[in-house]
Amino acid sequence: MIERRIPIQVSEAVERVMAFACQGEVEEIPIEKAYGRYLGEDVISDHDVPPFDRSPYDGFAIHAEDSKTARNDQPVEFEVIEEIGAGYVASKEVKPFQAVRIMTGAQMPAQCDAVVMLELTKEYEKDGKKYMAIKRSFQSGDNVSFKGEDTKKGNVLVPKGTYINPGVQALLATFGYANIKVAKKPIIGIYATGTELLDVHEQLQPEKIRNSNAHMVQAQIERAGATPIYAGKLIDDFEACYEAISKVLEDVDILVTTGGVSVGDFDYLPAIYEQLGAKVLFNKIAMRPGSVTTVAELNGKLLFGLSGNPSACYVGFELLVRPVIKRLLHSTKPHVKKARAVLQADFPKANPFTRFVRGYVSYSENGLEITPIGLDKSNVVSSLASVNGLMILPGGTRGFRQGTKVDVLLLEDIEGSEWPW
Amino acid sequence: MIERRIPIQVSEAVERVMAFACQGEVEEIPIEKAYGRYLGEDVISDHDVPPFDRSPYDGFAIHAEDSKTARNDQPVEFEVIEEIGAGYVASKEVKPFQAVRIMTGAQMPAQCDAVVMLELTKEYEKDGKKYMAIKRSFQSGDNVSFKGEDTKKGNVLVPKGTYINPGVQALLATFGYANIKVAKKPIIGIYATGTELLDVHEQLQPEKIRNSNAHMVQAQIERAGATPIYAGKLIDDFEACYEAISKVLEDVDILVTTGGVSVGDFDYLPAIYEQLGAKVLFNKIAMRPGSVTTVAELNGKLLFGLSGNPSACYVGFELLVRPVIKRLLHSTKPHVKKARAVLQADFPKANPFTRFVRGYVSYSENGLEITPIGLDKSNVVSSLASVNGLMILPGGTRGFRQGTKVDVLLLEDIEGSEWPW
Structure with missing residues (x-):
């Protein structure tokens, strides 16, 4: 029967x-094993970023107020009292018309509220002291990365279910996840x-x-x-x-x-x-x-x-x-990602039902292209090695001509799709 | 100094x-461990594909010659003497006006040279014997997959240096690579x-x-x-x-x-x-x-x-x-693959030198799109998790407007590029 x-x-x-x-x-693993796994918990910021007001450039930290009269023909001079690298903090109080040489990433001295980029200054020495001069004024807050402006403590940075790529790995490290819950x-x-x-x-x-x-x-x-x-x-x-x-x-x-x-x-x-x-x-x-x-x-x-x-x-x-x-694995985008690609060969078969054809997806100036495999008998076996996509031909259609745009599923895509159908 | x-x-x-x-x-590993590694040797066909003449359909194997008078109003009748599944071979000699019920993938009986698809036949019994009839003629070779037509023994199917994806894995299995040399x-x-x-x-x-x-x-x-x-x-x-x-x-x-x-x-x-x-x-x-x-x-x-x-x-x-x-790893395409994408936001910074900007590449009807990260301070940290591309802005250019096509490097691409510069 x-x-x-x-x-x-x-x-x-x-x-x-x-x-x-x-x-x-979920299971907990050390950060060193996390690449390529899927987050089993949200990654949450354990501190503000930046964690303190800091300089985004190499330059000089000043009181902006001191620079207000600076013009091209009327430079303002600052005594450079100290130099601080990333990882160090200023040890001296910065008085009016004093400046601190500051490296990228270093914490702003408490009395300063602006950074002058190195290339906008002229440096010189006088009587064994260091000075620099500037020819334009700065506003309070100029060139300062403020505490918390990139993210606040407690923010969800990456949701559960996300694939752990190098960027996620960097966030895990930054926010203290020496161990991390991942999907088993x-x-x-x-x-x-x-x-x-x-x-x-x-x-x-x-x-x-x-x-x-x-x-x-x-x-x-x-x-x-x-x-x-x-x-x-x-x-x-x-x-x-x-x-x-x-x-x-x-x-x-x-x-x-x-x-x-x-x-x-x-x-x-x-x-x-x-x-x-x-x-x-x-x-x-x-x-x-x-x-x-x-x-x-x-x-x-x-x-x-x-x-x-x-x-x-x-x-x-x-x-x-x-x-x-x-x-x-907790993914919220569990399906294969769908995109559009230009068919690179005639596909003469009719499609009484939805047809899926394995193919090779490549990139051109105008987007994705797909070459179905198995059309040319002489390389049908070896072309299997290049398969990275599935072409979708809707049911009830006749053959498709080269140059037609078709739906494709991107098999090597990691991000996935919520619901491609 | x-x-x-x-x-x-x-x-x-x-x-x-x-x-x-x-x-x-290179090192030799079992096929079960091969996924995701890079071939340390060429994969070579150890047999013809198909390895024998076989049927690509469920149907009946016949002598095409016997069908030459078949027409809509003049069916030709065949006695069905045997049924063979994939993995089995015909045990009886097929005489004129006899046919063998054959499954997809099964070897053609020696005396047959064409396959009639099941849906083109009418089956019935007479005097305890099985018969089928057809209403059109077939040529010798119709619906037969011939030995070696897909690939010949000795062909290089996949070159050394190729990433082992599911298709390569299938070829390794088909051609007897229980162990395979891969790059250490x-x-x-x-x-x-x-x-x-x-x-x-x-x-x-x-x-x-x-x-x-x-x-x-x-x-x-x-x-x-x-x-x-x-x-x-x-x-x-x-x-x-x-x-x-x-x-x-x-x-x-x-x-x-x-x-x-x-x-x-x-x-x-x-x-x-x-x-x-x-x-x-x-x-x-x-x-x-x-x-x-x-x-x-x-x-x-x-x-x-x-x-x-x-x-x-x-x-x-x-x-x-x-x-x-x-x-x-023996790859012949060691560099990150380059493609073109439409910039999704104004990028106002001038580029005195070649600039690389991390971003998120997505797909649209018209191809790739890239959204640079770090432009919007409020999500600069969390957007790091979505980075899958690098935008390349040539040196000596001013800012780029939203909608401009730019070069991008696809970081999650596995295939790579010979020389993208």
């Missing part, structure tokens, strides 16, 4: 999956199904292919920020598959399988979901490739049955699994 | 540094200099700031694909600095210091380079920020003296240190 499956739209599939997405646990990396199990699959180390046999999907998905899991566990291949035996899947489910946050979700005789996944008591969220999506992609849920844990077709497997992961991982 | 420094152009600085860049060592991660030492620096865990003091540069650079090193070693802070004592730097140099491929390269009294790095016998490649670049960036070379090892100013430090790293790391 051929099972009758009802296809749903891609956006509906994503929504059904995301209804079960939740924020994962979710554990994602992978099982590959299919009698035709060989392990990578095995000698090729005429009717077999090596299991590339599981390794591809493993890399996709890592790109998404989680930890993959490759549980192995499932052979075409129902009881063995059922046992293996029941067992691995205990150890993982999410289970991804590749293959076995069609309606063929050897496609056990639907029956395994049933025996597990998992609720199937859908088993058909109105898209190409990957229409047979199936997702089930068991006690809040998601089981992704990706197609065994490599491009369907790749696409299904990025559309459905990635956002669940990112949400576990 | 103020030292006289001769500024050189950014491109000249990069060239002088890259003259000492070399390809690093270079070890990069970091020292921070400056009396004003506190460690991250230390309580803030009025005249001090926490050491954020070293942690920022640590993240930049990791983003570039290397392993950082934070060696600590150098205090303002020449002998102690000299000892510390001499010692750490033994353990690292590259040494990065932050601060201490100006011409102030506490800027020891130039004197340390001299005492080490290191050759200074340059100590001034015609750029803002970071003009005092200094690079020296000792026995082929590069010592990067980055400015203590955070944005100068950030920029100096990406322009100068990153490409050396990427070359050690």
